[in-house]
């Protein structure tokens with residue numbers, strides 16, 4: 001079959017190519033979930049824009065939050081090439097029928113959380129998303145290239161916030177450590193359940209959507225991040241963390257999978273608040289969408305009149 005040959009030859013699948021229904025549905029699910037994560041992910045950081053400690057920090061944070069909105073936009077556009085409408089996807093999110101990343105259901109309690117989110121959450125996002133630049137579906141892979149470039153910048157600005165705090169006063173260092181303590185384990189959960197419990201990995205890997213399993217990417221993230229924590233002078237909150245000569249990787253402690261399950265089911269510290277704010281923002285933005293539609297209709301009508309007259 002042509003589709004299978006294209007996948008085997010690493011030829012990109014484009015919107016006009018025939019694709020199995022399961023491939024299309026898997027992509028819609030993953031891309032929509034990813035897009036929803038980007039826009040819900042604006043909330044925990046948006047929470048700190050008014051309280052950023054300097055004009056420079058405020059400008060950077062505003063730019064970062066806007067980047068996340070842009071990522072949502074590229075991703076909803078990529079999903080639309082599969083024959084769904086973004087309004088439909090947003091409705092599914094608002095009805096709780098589609099998910100967004102577990103990580104955005106944790107509160108951002110201090111300014112240091114902006115550093116921990118950049119360093120750990122964006123760091124985990126990059127580890128997971130760089131392989132998606134090679135996703136077999138063209139529009140998703142191409143959207144990911146720009147997203148990953150921006151995420152790298154986000155990761156570095158988070159590292160820089162934490163570096164400043166960890167080299168500041170003892171109180172600032174303690175605040176940085178507390179943020180890392182709270183965000184470390186949820187960042188490891190972002191990669192999804194262990195491969196043994198992952199429902200989609202095998203098929204998604206066979207289709208070239210996912211390139212690596214959840215566990216492999218999680219391990220790569222740990223290996224990359226632990227030496228960075230040494231540079232920051234911050235401790236990873238895991239008493240079982242140790243370098244394993246035999247495997248050439250860091251061994252780490254057990255992840256609380258019940259916590260991930262609970263959060264995915266909607267029972268995390270901020271799930272209700274995030275969804276309620278999202279629904280409200282959508283309702284309050286209705287006039288903008290209506291105006292844009294009216295403007296587009298007006299221009300389409302004007303274009304028809306002009307072409308009739310010609």
Ligand code: 3HC
Nearest residue numbers: 030033034037100101102125189190191192198199200201
């Ligand atoms: N949060 C919420 N749900 C999760 C999850 C998480 N961290 N990890 C897995 N799940 C869900 C899956 O969606 C699936 O449920 P479903 O069947 O109802 O959709 C179930 O748990 C089983 O997991 P699988 O491993 O079988 O699912 P996938 O093959 O889809 O793998 C994934 C999960 C690795 C997250 C994959 O979907 C992926 O790579 N997605 C693209 C990246 C993405 O969405 N990242 C979210 C963060 S975006 C971000 O961080 C923004 C940045 O600006 C900070």
